[in-house]
Every structure is written in structure tokens, then in C-alpha cells.
Amino acid sequence: MKTESKLFCGCQNKYGSPPNTHICPVCTGQPGVLPVMNEKAMEQAVRASLALGCAVNRTSVFARKQYFYPDLPKNYQISQYKIPLGENGALYVDGEKISIERAHLEEDAGKLVHSRGGITKIDYNRGGTPLLEIVTRPDIKSPAQAADYLKILRQRLRYAGVSDCDMEKGSLRCDANISLSPGDSDRLGTKTEVKNMNSFKGVFRALEYEAKRQEKVLTEKGEVMQETRLWDEDSSVTKTMRTKEEAHDYRYFPDPDLPPLVIRQEKIDEIKVSMPEFPSQRKKRLTEKFKLSEYDAGVLTGEKEVVDYFEEALETAGYENAKKLSNWVTVELMGRVNSENVQFCDQPVKPEYMGKMVFLIKDGTISGKMAKKVFDIMWDEGKPPEEIIREKGMKQITSQDKISDICGKAIEENPELVEKYLGGKTGVIGALVGSVMRETKGQANPKLVNEKLRQLLEKKK
Amino acid sequence: MIKETIEKIKQGRLKSARVVEESLKKARQGQSRYNSYITILDEKAMQRADYIDDCVKKGEDPGPLAGIPVAVKDNMLYRGTPMTCASEMLRNYISPYTATAVKKLLEAGAVIVAKTNMDEFAMGSSGETSAFGPVRNPIDTERIPGGSSSGSAAAVAAGEVMGALGSDTGGSVRQPASMCGVVGLKPTYGMVSRYGLSAFASSLDQIGPLTGKVEDAARILKVIAGFDQKDSTSVDIGVSDYVKDVDKGVDGLKVGIPKEYMGEGLSGEVRQRVENTAQKLERKGARIREISLKSAEYAVAVYYIIGPAEASANLARYDGIRYGLRPGNSKNLKEQYKKARKEGFGAEVKRRIMLGTYVLSSGYYDEYYSKAQRVRKLIKEDFDEAFSGVDLILSPTTPTTAFKLGEKSDDLIGMYMSDVYTVSCNLAGIPAISVPAGKDSAGLPIGCQLISPSFGEALLFRGARQIEKFYE
Numbered sequence: 001m002k003t004e005s006k007l008f009c010g011c012q013n014k015y016g017s018p019p020n021t022h023i024c025p026v027c028t029g030q031p032g033v034l035p036v037m038n039e040k041a042m043e044q045a046v047r048a049s050l051a052l053g054c055a056v057n058r059t060s061v062f063a064r065k066q067y068f069y070p071d072l073p074k075n076y077q078i079s080q081y082k083i084p085l086g087e088n089g090a091l092y093v094d095g096e097k098i099s100i101e102r103a104h105l106e107e108d109a110g111k112l113v114h115s116r117g118g119i120t121k122i123d124y125n126r127g128g129t130p131l132l133e134i135v136t137r138p139d140i141k142s143p144a145q146a147a148d149y150l151k152i153l154r155q156r157l158r159y160a161g162v163s164d165c166d167m168e169k170g171s172l173r174c175d176a177n178i179s180l181s182p183g184d185s186d187r188l189g190t191k192t193e194v195k196n197m198n199s200f201k202g203v204f205r206a207l208e209y210e211a212k213r214q215e216k217v218l219t220e221k222g223e224v225m226q227e228t229r230l231w232d233e234d235s236s237v238t239k240t241m242r243t244k245e246e247a248h249d250y251r252y253f254p255d256p257d258l259p260p261l262v263i264r265q266e267k268i269d270e271i272k273v274s275m276p277e278f279p280s281q282r283k284k285r286l287t288e289k290f291k292l293s294e295y296d297a298g299v300l301t302g303e304k305e306v307v308d309y310f311e312e313a314l315e316t317a318g319y320e321n322a323k324k325l326s327n328w329v330t331v332e333l334m335g336r337v338n339s340e341n342v343q344f345c346d347q348p349v350k351p352e353y354m355g356k357m358v359f360l361i362k363d364g365t366i367s368g369k370m371a372k373k374v375f376d377i378m379w380d381e382g383k384p385p386e387e388i389i390r391e392k393g394m395k396q397i398t399s400q401d402k403i404s405d406i407c408g409k410a411i412e413e414n415p416e417l418v419e420k421y422l423g424g425k426t427g428v429i430g431a432l433v434g435s436v437m438r439e440t441k442g443q444a445n446p447k448l449v450n451e452k453l454r455q456l457l458e459k460k461k
Numbered sequence: 462m463i464k465e466t467i468e469k470i471k472q473g474r475l476k477s478a479r480v481v482e483e484s485l486k487k488a489r490q491g492q493s494r495y496n497s498y499i500t501i502l503d504e505k506a507m508q509r510a511d512y513i514d515d516c517v518k519k520g521e522d523p524g525p526l527a528g529i530p531v532a533v534k535d536n537m538l539y540r541g542t543p544m545t546c547a548s549e550m551l552r553n554y555i556s557p558y559t560a561t562a563v564k565k566l567l568e569a570g571a572v573i574v575a576k577t578n579m580d581e582f583a584m585g586s587s588g589e590t591s592a593f594g595p596v597r598n599p600i601d602t603e604r605i606p607g608g609s610s611s612g613s614a615a616a617v618a619a620g621e622v623m624g625a626l627g628s629d630t631g632g633s634v635r636q637p638a639s640m641c642g643v644v645g646l647k648p649t650y651g652m653v654s655r656y657g658l659s660a661f662a663s664s665l666d667q668i669g670p671l672t673g674k675v676e677d678a679a680r681i682l683k684v685i686a687g688f689d690q691k692d693s694t695s696v697d698i699g700v701s702d703y704v705k706d707v708d709k710g711v712d713g714l715k716v717g718i719p720k721e722y723m724g725e726g727l728s729g730e731v732r733q734r735v736e737n738t739a740q741k742l743e744r745k746g747a748r749i750r751e752i753s754l755k756s757a758e759y760a761v762a763v764y765y766i767i768g769p770a771e772a773s774a775n776l777a778r779y780d781g782i783r784y785g786l787r788p789g790n791s792k793n794l795k796e797q798y799k800k801a802r803k804e805g806f807g808a809e810v811k812r813r814i815m816l817g818t819y820v821l822s823s824g825y826y827d828e829y830y831s832k833a834q835r836v837r838k839l840i841k842e843d844f845d846e847a848f849s850g851v852d853l854i855l856s857p858t859t860p861t862t863a864f865k866l867g868e869k870s871d872d873l874i875g876m877y878m879s880d881v882y883t884v885s886c887n888l889a890g891i892p893a894i895s896v897p898a899g900k901d902s903a904g905l906p907i908g909c910q911l912i913s914p915s916f917g918e919a920l921l922f923r924g925a926r927q928i929e930k931f932y933e
């Protein structure tokens with residue numbers, strides 16, 4: 001989770017710093033140290049729980065989960081066991097309910113860095129940072145649904161501002177349990193747990209592999225062993241990590257160093273009020289209020305910052321121009337963001353400029369073609385569209401007299417096209433419009449030109 | 462009493478440097494006889510004493526414990542100095558920070574002259590489990606000083622320091638205080654910050670003072686008590702002036718004697734002394750009555766489940782990875798862990814880790830740990846009920862006076878039973894004090910224990926001061 005400091009000490013919670021630069025006696029497990037709960041982490045956990053539709057327990061209890069590993073300085077992890085912070089939530093994947101059993105708050109472990117020559121170093125920067133473990137019930141029916149669930153989970157948690165949920169950086173990690181059930185029943189077979197997937201695609205592939213492996217075992221009348229398996233991305237297989245016999249007995253017990261975590265109802269209410277509108281609700285609003293297509297609304301709401309941008313731009317573009325704006329944002333702007341490989345939040349075009357530009361297209365000040373130039377300049381120079389139009393003299397010709405003159409000229413200069421038109425090939429009007437636009441260096445309003453040409457040609461009939 | 466020395470130092474009539482020098486000299490001499498210390502901080506202590514004298518010279522107030530030499534049990538951290546917990550595991554460990562209680566002592570002007578020997582990781586009742594050799598009782602060096610704050614009690618009893626800090630998980634301050642003939646207090650749980658106290662059993666541990674006189678203990682408690690943001694179990698209740706009412710006497714106080722603490726296993730002489738003390742208190746106006754603590758007989762059993770359970774987790778960090786003993790030539794991680802813990806821990810520590818690991822194991826948790834927690838609640842309720850009728854509870858501190866070195870090494874139950882009257886207070890979180898009540902026929906100190914409800918320390922000191930007067 002995103003917080004300033006770690007869960008139980010004042011060290012910075014920051015990714016990517018030099019090893020062991022955010023550590024102290026507490027998060028390295030020196031003798032005599034004690035954990036002190038970080039209020040902000042509690043708030044983030046409440047936000048996350050609410051985002052997952054969980055009920056927030058006003059009293060939850062920290063417990064010690066005990067196992068020996070060098071990345072765990074105390075050789076126990078402070079976690080929550082019997083009473084987690086959040087319980088009984090659900091997310092919907094294409095209308096199907098995926099129940100969330102619990103969401104509990106715990107401290108993260110450090111990181112082992114294996115280097116050549118068998119030397120392992122430990123970086124404790126991550127040790128003690130706040131982590132929320134989210135556990136689903138066995139509701140997910142397929143590897144594809146598992147990946148879809150993760151996408152929706154990620155989207156909601158990002159909307160809630162709880163975490164970046166970046167699997168590559170480890171701010172979203174996934175262990176997946178999988179078991180098969182006979183086609184005619186809901187009875188679940190023996191499960192295996194798969195670890196070490198580094199992307200949504202990895203989760204999907206690992207589960208596909210594991211499902212096939214289990215199926216093979218079962219059709220050969222074998223028995224699936226309950227075990228933890230490791231996904232090997234390079235060879236695309238899962239391998240036994242530890243068997244049921246080797247499983248840890250975590251010897252959980254309530255942590256005597258921490259009183260139960262009590263959250264006031266007012267605090268929960270306060271956080272509830274500050275929760276953002278989630279993608280599904282927001283998508284619904286965009287399609288209903290602004291008549292956007294399902295597809296466009298889906299693309300816009302994919303990332304909170306994109307839809308926030310869209311709605312801000314819409315204030316200057318005007319609600320009636322939502323469709324046009326949506327095209328500009330999803331096609332031109334997002335296309336540019338991708339091709340230039342920048343983060344959306346770092347892109348240079350201010351939402352009010354984008355909105356203004358769309359407004360100027362709609363009111364005829366500039367043409368769509370001119371707008372592309374304006375957009376390029378906005379991207380490079382960050383200037384408002386009006387200024388760009390003024391500087392480049394890009395104003396569109398909209399005067400009826402002037403357009404009438406130019407159109408008349410075009411008709412005179414292209415007798416063979418006129419002939420075709422009068423002969424019934426009305427499609428040639430496009431070529432005439434093109435000639436006008438060339439003549440005016442694109443500054444004539446194509447819609448007006450089209451109308452005027454048609455008018456003049458019809459007169460000739 | 463330390464009061465006179467403090468005043469003299471503050472007035473500039475006595476140099477802290479002289480007092481501390483004298484203390485260090487005695488400590489070094491005593492060390493060969495009693496083995497009370499693990500580290501004597503000669504240089505650091507002298508620097509500190511000079512600093513205090515400088516403050517006085519400049520007209521600054523060096524604090525309420527100005528310039529007096531004190532010792533600290535070697536399971537509390539004092540930045541830049543060794544902290545061993547009397548274990549091979551931490552033989553070379555240097556404290557990277559200072560415990561809150563130690564910091565408060567320093568800020569009050571006290572001079573820490575030594576870190577005291579103890580039972581390894583505070584696990585023991587005789588001072589014999591130390592990796593640095595056993596501590597001997599200054600009253601009779603053939604005998605144990607009690608434990609686990611063995612060195613702290615012995616150092617005060619030998620007059621080498623003017624006070625010491627110990628830690629009390631099941632009696633580790635009161636029991637050695639009783640056996641060495643000094644005053645020892647276990648404050649209310651949450652009264653003194655545990656930050657920087659190497660944890661044995663987190664829900665039971667509490668730091669407390671050992672001193673020659675009751676008033677001195679009150680004076681030190683006033684300094685080390687108080688809320689600490691670094692300890693989530695510390696209580697924000699404010700610190701009282703425990704010294705002020707210490708001489709108010711016991712007139713009108715109701716004192717209960719638990720019949721369960723006066724029965725089987727208690728030596729006749731100790732029983733007699735507690736009864737005599739009760740009569741004396743009665744003559745001073747206290748009303749004595751017999752009370753019952755129904756669940757008392759289960760206290761030791763409960764203690765030996767909860768204590769080891771918490772210890773097994775608390776001591777898991779000692780793996781030789783980040784610090785501590787790290788034997789070389791391990792083939793793999795598992796072997797490295799095994800070697801470090803095999804060579805680093807002594808037998809008693811291993812025994813308790815195994816016990817704790819067992820009672821928390823899947824399938825045994827409910828049978829042992831959960832059940833123990835339920836009985837712990839009953840023990841607490843016993844005290845609540847008792848204190849609805851009395852102000853203080855009087856009992857022996859230990860069933861016997863100091864036994865001989867090695868006497869109970871093969872009698873673990875006998876050893877564990879020496880905490881039978883003290884563990885309940887830790888389980889209930891309530892404060893208790895052991896105060897000297899003369900000697901037995903062999904010349905060995907007897908201690909009386911007074912128990913009060915939570916945060917009743919002021920009352921404890923009043924009662925203890927009265928008893929102290931009887932035997933001065």
C-alpha cells in the first residue's frame with residue numbers, strides 16, 4: 001500500500017532506493033524494539049477494504065505468523081489472523097460474483113538478492129512496509145477469469161489510491177490456488193498453490209498449465225498432491241516448491257506488543273465519504289449522461305486519471321461534445337502517450353486546453369485536420385489552442401461570401417467533374433471539396449464548402 | 462537513602478565523580494566474589510559523572526537522580542555499550558540505541574556504572590543460567606542471589622551501586638530482591654516503557670527498580686515511569702509523586718493475606734515472619750483479614766505456558782543472520798540456523814523455546830495456550846474480587862530463603878516453584894513490591910511481598926515503608 005512510512009516504524013516506504021537505506025532498529029528486528037501502528041496505513045487498509053466491498057471490523061487483532069527466513073528480521077511476521085480488518089467483500093467480473101473472504105493488514109518482508117558465487121544479500125527497505133492480503137473464496141472458474149479478476153481488483157485499488165498495484169515492482173503480488181472438480185459436480189478436488197507469477201499473463205499461463213497438469217494426473221488415475229508449486233516463467237512450467245508435509249506450522253498467536261486495532265465508526269464513515277466513484281458506476285454515468293458507447297466509456301474508465309482528465313476537459317468542451325472529446329482523448333491523446341512512452345499523468349496537454357480545442361472544432365473555428373496540428377503543438381509546447389491558432393493564422397474560413405467565391409472558382413476550373421456530377425455521379429463532390437481545401441490550405445470549413453458546392457451544382461441542373 | 466547523596470551532589474558539597482569512582486572501585490572488587498556484572502562501564506561512567514559535576518558548577522540542575530551510580534540489567538540497551546542478555550548469542554552485541562527507561566535514568570542525572578549479570582535472557586530464578594557464570598549472593602556466597610535480575614540485586618545488596626534496574630516477568634525483580642535483602646518493585650504492566658528491554662514474554666515483562674530502601678525505589682520509579690509513544694502497551698496515566706506519601710503509614714488500610722499463599726511448600730520460618738509482620742501492621746492501625754485467591758494454584762502452570770509461548774516468538778530473531786553469534790562453515794541456511802541457536806542458547810532458554818513452540822503448535826494451541834489465557838483471566842478476576850475487600854495483599858515473596866548454588870539444578874519444578882507467589886501479579890498485570898523483613902535463623906534475608914491493584918504503587922510504597930521500619 002502507498003503510505004509515507006512503514007507499518008510499525010517511521011522509516012520511509014519507498015520503492016527503488018539503494019539497499020538498506022530505509023531501515024532502523026525496529027524494522028531490522030533488533031533486541032528490545034516494539035511495533036507502533038501507523039494510522040495512515042490503517043486508513044489505507046480501510047479504503048482498500050471498502051473498495052473491495054468488505055465490511056470493516058471496528059476491532060481487528062494483530063497476530064504473529066512464525067517462520068524462519070532471512071528476509072523476515074524477527075522470524076515472525078506481524079499479520080492478522082482470527083479477526084482481519086476487512087471481511088466478506090465481493091468484486092464482479094462480467095456480472096459474476098467473486099467473493100472476497102478477507103482483507104488483512106500485515107508487514108511485508110525484505111528482499112533477498114542472490115548474486116553469482118552463491119552469495120545472498122538482504123535488502124530490508126521493503127521489510128515492514130504495509131501490505132494488504134486479499135483472499136477470495138473458491139469462486140473463480142477459469143484461468144481467464146482469474147486474470148480478469150486481477151485486472152478489476154487492480155483497477156479498483158488504483159481508483160481508491162491505495163496502491164500502484166504494479167506487479168513488476170511487486171506492489172501487487174498473487175498466489176493462486178487451483179483445484180479441478182468433476183464436470184457434473186461442484187465438489188472441489190485437492191488444490192495446489194502456485195506462486196511466483198510476475199504478470200497477469202503469467203497468472204493466466206501458470207493456471208492454464210497447472211489445470212492441464214492436474215487434469216493429466218487425474219485422467220491417469222493418479223492423485224493430485226496438496227502442495228505449493230513455483231511457476232517458472234522461462235520454461236513455462238510449475239514445479240514442486242514444498243509438499244504438504246513440509247508446510248509451515250505458523251503457530252499464530254495474538255501479538256502481545258500490539259493492542260487490538262480499534263477503528264472509530266466516524267473514521268470509517270469519513271473514509272467512506274471520500275471514496276471515489278468506481279469504474280462500473282462511472283462507466284454507467286458516462287454512457288447514460290453523455291451517450292458514450294460502452295467501448296469508449298470502458299477505455300476512458302480503465303484508468304482513474306484518464307477519466308478524471310476526460311471529465312475535466314468536458315467542462316470546457318461542453319457536454320454536447322462528449323463523443324468528439326472521447327475520441328480525441330482515447331485515440332489521439334492516449335495514442336500519443338503510448339507512442340511516446342510517457343505516463344499519462346506526465347503528458348503535457350492540459351485538460352482545459354483539450355476541451356477548448358474540441359469546442360473550437362465543434363463551433364467551426366478550426367477543422368479536424370487543423371486540430372491535429374494544433375494538438376501536435378499543444379503536446380510540444382503546452383500552449384492553449386487559441387494562442388496556437390492566432391499565432392499560426394489557422395483560422396478557418398467561414399464567411400459565406402468568401403466560400404461562395406472559392407467554390408464558384410472550383411466549379412469553373414473542373415468542368416469534367418461537374419459533368420460527372422450532373423450525370424448522376426454525385427460522389428465526385430469529394431474531389432471538388434478537396435480542391436477547395438487545397439486552394440485554401442485547409443482553412444475553409446469543409447462542411448460549409450460541401451454545402452455551398454452542392455447548392456451551386458444543383459442550380460446547374 | 463539516595464536522597465542525601467543526591468542533595469549533596471546538587472549542592473556541590475560532594476562530587477559525583479567521587480561517588481562514582483568509589484562505586485566503580487567497589488564493583489571491581491565485588492566482581493571477583495559475586496560476579497554481579499557483565500560489563501563495568503568505567504570510562505563512560507566517569508565521563509558522565511564529570512558532566513554532572515560540571516552542570517552543578519554551572520548552576521544547572523542535573524535532575525532528580527543527580528550523579529548517583531546505578532546499574533542496569535544486561536537485557537536493556539544503552540547505546541554504544543554491549544548488551545548480552547547473559548547469552549553466548551549476544552556476547553558481542555553492541556546496543557544501537559538506548560532503552561526508554563535507561564534514557565530516562567540518564568536524563569534524570571543518574572550515572573550508569575555497569576550492566577548486571579542475570580539468568581540468560583531473564584530465564585531462571587537463581588542467576589545460574591548466565592553464560593557468564595553464576596552470580597553469588599553477597600550475604601552468603603555459597604548461595605544463589607535469586608533471579609533473573611541476579612546481578613542487580615547482588616550489586617545493591619553489596620552496596621556497590623545505589624540502585625539498579627531489573628526486569629520482572631514472573632518475579633525476576635522481587636525474588637532476587639527478597640533473597641538478597643533489598644527492595645524490589647514490579648510496577649503495573651504498562652507503567653514503565655518496555656522499549657529497549659530485550660523481550661522475554663511481552664505481556665508479562667516489566668522493568669522495575671531494586672534499591673536499598675523503599676523511598677529510593679519510589680524515587681527511581683518516578684523517573685522511569687510514564688507513557689512512551691514507542692511502546693503501544695504503555696499506559697498514558699501520568700506519573701504521581703510516589704515519594705511524597707511514603708511515610709504516611711498504614712492506619713486504616715485493609716490488608717488481606719491469601720490463604721493459598723500460606724500453605725504447602727512454604728518454609729515455616731518465612732510463614733512465621735509474614736504472620737509476625739501482619740501482627741505488627743495491625744498494631745500500626747491496619748486491619749488484617751484472610752482472603753482467598755481461588756485460581757492461585759494454577760498460576761505457575763499458566764505462567765509456564767504463556768511465558769514460553771511468547772518467548773519462543775520473541776527469541777526467534779536470534780538467528781545469527783543480522784547480528785549475534787554466527788558460527789561459520791554451514792552448508793545451508795537450515796544448518797546455519799541450527800548451529801547459531803545450538804551454540805548461542807543455553808539449556809534453560811532452549812527448554813523454554815521448545816515448550817513455547819509446542820504449546821502454540823497446530824492442534825495444541827487450544828489445549829494449552831487458549832486454556833492458559835482463560836485461566837489467566839480467572840487469576841485476574843480473583844484479584845479484582847480480593848481488592849473489592851482489601852487495599853493491599855500481604856504475602857511471602859518466595860517460599861524459602863536463598864538456596865545453595867546447584868541445589869535445584871536438577872529439580873526444575875522446585876526451581877520453578879520459587880516463583881509461585883510472584884507470577885500471579887505478572888499474569889494479572891498488577892504491581893507488587895518485595896521488602897526486606899529481617900533474616901532467618903541462618904542469617905538469610907526474608908522478603909515480604911505487598912500487592913496492590915493496578916496503579917496502586919503509592920500505596921505499595923506506604924505499606925512497604927512501614928514494614929521496612931519494623932526490621933531496620
